[in-house]
Amino acid sequence: MGSDLVRLFLCGDVMLGRGVDQILPHPGDPALRERYVHDARSYVALAEAVNGPVPRRADFAYPWGVALDALDAAAPDARVTNLETAVTTNGAFAPGKAVHYRMHPANLPSLAAVRPDVCVLANNHVLDFGRGGLDDTLASLAANGLRTAGAGATAEEAQRPATVGLPGGGRLVVHALGMASSGIPYDWAATARRGGVHFAAAPADTAATQLAGRVRDAKNPGDIVVVSIHWGSNWGYALSRAEVELAHALIEGGVDIVHGHSSHHPRPLEVYRGKLVLHGCGDLINDYEGITGYEQYRDDLRLLHLASVRPEDGGLQEVRIIPLQARRMRLEHASGRDARWLHDVLGRTSRPYGAQVALDEDGSLVARPA
Template sequence: MSSDLVTVFLCGDVMLGRGVDQILPHPGDPALRERHARDARAYVELAEAANGPVPRPADFSWPWGDALQMLDEASPAARIVNLETSVTRSDAFAPGKEVHYRMHPANVPCLAAARPDVCVLANNHVLDFGRRGLEETLDTLAGAELRTAGAGTNPEDARRPAIIPVEGGHRILVFSLGMASSGIPRAWAAAGDRNGVAFVATPSDAAANEVLGRVRQVKRPGNVVVVSVHWGSNWGYGVSREQTAFARALIDGGVDIVHGHSSHHPRPLEVYRGKLILHGCGDFIDDYEGITGYENFRDDLRLPYLVSVEPDTGRLGDVRITPLQARRMRLWHASYEDSRWLRTLLDRIGRGFRSYLDAEPEATLTLRPSSVS
């Protein structure tokens, strides 16, 4: 294994809309059309009832909290997030959906505070306010000089990878796609001259081959390929055979990291043929604090993944996770006890994938290829 490793930061869903938008300097219209809430500020009140006051307005960096220092210290070559919200002033609520997320475009500095290199957009909230909402989202992110993947003005644009040049003449290629199993309506697919997301109906062999065809068109020696996939249900630790087969087919075909997300809590990690599959990263930033009913999943614990790979082979060097916890709509370092709980959980749910984590000082969890039995 070469010492010339490239490190990529990956996380799950970054949901800066709804309640989070309401604590930022430029809150948008708080109106909701949910069965249990008609005002986005209700989610702020739930968080305050659970853990104490939230500043209003909060600084743009507030929701990221301790994650920003961690990122600065790690200095990854690329930062990749799943932005699961529409960035728009539109009030055209997408019909047939129970939950809608939007962040006011003037609050985009909150996203920029984390300095993401790529925002993947193929998810089930980016068109919550229709195609005009998506158009404004794309325009706003482009205006902030933030790369995107997974959504675009037409199918070719939506499927095009984001390309990040890194030191040593290497590149990181980020493909983004979303599946129906995560709640993405088929009608959201980019088609013809209609904007939308890079949509995949099911995790089939044909779908994997289509993605791999696009990978082969652009991958060059020294490139690291990340395929970011929004798939699966919100709750539960199980991973279907079809999803596992799809992820492994991508690795077999030349993908180096499969970045899965959609579940509100982490799902298993897998090292397959020396490369990493994240079956579900869990939420990273959201307004779920104070919502009851799923406490056993400990969705207050948030995982940043620092993934180091050998760029010429794509083989995994290691994965480092320093757990965080959401309190007062901000990320704080998790306690040592919570980090140990997470290690036990990830070892248990990863047993079927034969991957186990080592505990490092200061509650950091590490997965290495040597940890796979």
């Protein structure tokens, strides 16, 4: 690959709240209002029952494990994460939700450890502690120098993309959109007078269709435009036809990468008109270790997506995928056997969408246009 390619790190959900928050240096209130679990430390105990002791007051980098060195070796030009938790010690539990995530603001150095250039917030947990909790989240991230996209104090702020300078003078422009299909309540939508997320009730909703128009109007030569979307159900490889059509419409409108997340495991990759669509990146960090019920999807396997695109047209050269595994609430390298399993699953499910997945000698996966 030539050195003039733009290299981007894209990942799925980063959930540093609840049980993960409890093992970091500044754990918040562990109280929960879930049906079966009432203390966040119970999720640490579940992980320990499966894989052994988890340290308390672990250093901020602990949950990332080997991912930090892997990313430093890959040297991406920009890093985009989906932060799926409120960052607050205040606020009331949002009504009508079965699960609530929050992390203590003093634990934000754990997020900063991966050096994200953009933190996407358009998801179904950022308002788990109300609009006061959202205000705290936005203020804490800003105080730590972390750019955000997808949520704000008004609709205008929630719709505003995050912009990052790239080598060679171009820009990475990241828009973020949350959809009802991922479980975002309708009343979380930001309005002119009320904070919230950039929200679309459905793929054909005005908010989704207008996004393509805003991209088309604002895109400059040399820009790489990413639309990061929280959409779809948690489990399964089948894709919604309407959501696939939305991804295509965004690409046709000038978007270079559609960065999809919400599913707990990876979903198919697609190459449409030479551009990348990640329909579901899978979780990257959470406290789900030891929770049973969907073992066939291997949600313990986590992926680092490293997309290389041409700056002149945003066309995809390749996506290198580093497979990891969550153990003791930190990321380790996946085994060769697990890498082969991921290759088989992603290869089979992505082939109908124009992406070819190969297994490299170093154990990483490489996806290219078919």
